[in-house]
Amino acid sequence: MRKVSASLAAILVGLGLAGHAAAQGGPAPADKVVVIHAGALLDKPGQAPRGASTLVVRNGKIESVRDGFAAPDAVGAAGAQVLDLTQQFVLPGLIDSHVHIFSDDDKVKAQMAATTRDIEDDMVVGIDNARRTLEAGFTTIRDLGSDIRSVTALRDGINNGLLTGPTILAAGRPITVTGGHGDGSNNLNRDLTEAAHRDGDNVCDGAEDCRRAVRAQISQGADVIKFTATGGVLSNVAGGLGAQMFDDEMKAIVDTAHLFGRKVAAHAHGTDGIVGALNAGVDSVEHATFGNAQTDSLFKKTGAYFVPTMLAPKTALDQARAGARSRNSLEKAEIAAKAAMDNHRRAIASGVKIAFGTDTGVSAHGDNGKEFALMVSVGMSPSEAIKAATVNAADLLGRSASIGTLEAGKDADIIAVAKSPLNDVTELEHPTFVMHRGVVAKLDGQRAAFPPN
The missing domain is CATH 3.20.20.140 (Metal-dependent hydrolases)
Structure with a gap:
């Protein structure tokens, strides 16, 4: 691998500094709040999934996780964008x-x-x-x-x-x-x-x-x-x-x-x-x-x-x-x-x-998800394989405080699939929804706009 050129380094560093400066100046931006209605929710891999649930995401972090489909005003998020994943299975990124x-x-x-x-x-x-x-x-x-x-x-x-x-x-x-x-x-x-x-x-x-x-x-x-x-x-x-x-x-x-x-x-x-x-x-x-x-x-x-x-x-x-x-x-x-x-x-x-x-x-x-079927083929259950890619991997990386499960205070790294991967782990090869730190990257199986609107 070649060394990065001085010109490229300057451009990238400059962009990073520009973004930092913009974040430091001007009025504080309004909170960005998203309410997600999940048909089923594996909030803590390795444990049993929850049924119908609501996740409240504020400024890229999970604010709360609640049972049932709660309206935005009922969770202190009046006017928030609502994402309908009521027919999907939701789990951590x-x-x-x-x-x-x-x-x-x-x-x-x-x-x-x-x-x-x-x-x-x-x-x-x-x-x-x-x-x-x-x-x-x-x-x-x-x-x-x-x-x-x-x-x-x-x-x-x-x-x-x-x-x-x-x-x-x-x-x-x-x-x-x-x-x-x-x-x-x-x-x-x-x-x-x-x-x-x-x-x-x-x-x-x-x-x-x-x-x-x-x-x-x-x-x-x-x-x-x-x-x-x-x-x-x-x-x-x-x-x-x-x-x-x-x-x-x-x-x-x-x-x-x-x-x-x-x-x-x-x-x-x-x-x-x-x-x-x-x-x-x-x-x-x-x-x-x-x-x-x-x-x-x-x-x-x-x-x-x-x-x-x-x-x-x-x-x-x-x-x-x-x-x-x-x-x-x-x-x-x-x-x-x-x-x-x-x-x-x-x-x-x-x-x-x-x-x-x-x-x-x-x-x-992009084919990373194909590893799950191989893990199951040598003796892991789908639940164990998913835990290896969430809870265990977060622990290995020293990031358990911010990723690996869907809990209040953690990064809003959230995905969804059409059907339960606990029954068919190959569902994880085709996520229908992806959110990274509160920003939607994929919705209804399609690439979301970037930068986000």
Whole structure:
């Protein structure tokens, strides 16, 4: 990923400052109040849904949740806009704990255009991916691998109301070792290798250097830290899927991030890397393809979350077989896809804590909801899968105070589907209504106007 240009950075920062200045001056805006009538309401995933309910949303926050269909004047909201969802099933906005928002869905096209595109082109792709992700019902995402300046610009543009998209928690570039999964110079020609090394502040060797790499991402605005404990399927290097970091390097990364108040996600496929990451104190392990009874026990002992990303292995294998990935990737994809689902089934049955994540960017943006059917296919109930994408994911992200359930004082991140996803979890692939922080992004299955009227 290329560094953002000075001109683009200036434009985005300027827009953010302009929005901030407007918010500070002039008369206080009138309260924006919306009353939502829900036919059924899963306000607290993991518990039984409520019947007919009313949600009062004021200035992007949930003010109250009441039984029955209450008129606006009966809930202190005379003159409020009323949204009729009386024939729909309403629940909290979904959370995807593992996304790559700037990855292009068309892998072959992206490869062919790689030498002609600039960072500005990538930003346009990311803006479109963010919009499609929100319209798919995902109101919060954790981006686990993007150019740090680009993803923080996108994050802040959404937060300032300049762009439509989900709330983003950004990791920036994943911390990796030389030649490891995440080293952008792997198997490039001389000129491209030199360019990758100029941008490679995420590459480290040795514990002290890995502390520096973590601090580099945090200094540019990272909300969370990701590191690659093992090889990866999509890195163009024949390094396998086993551990690629020493224990002291992993421990240095985790301790440094925690010192700065950042949670840590570890990419790990091989058993040795999963064990090392959990012993180092990570907050989540992504993929865990070759987990076993030992890693299940360690997950429960440490309290770390497992983010299975079940969509990714099959998608990556299909892409590699179609020629959209390298020969190195094809060999690893064959191995990972064969092992993943059975190992995920065992981990879920053993009681490991699960948080929803897709690795979208490998799969197509907007298809995030297809992960739910895969989770159910390996033993989770629809209720458990939904809880993983709301309550559990909010806990993993450290955002339980603001998202994950629909309660007074929380962000008005609300979606609806036509029928109960507790009976058919695939309903979550087609949300009919999406609200993000009180702003409607999708209504009656159609994209809402942006900026909102």
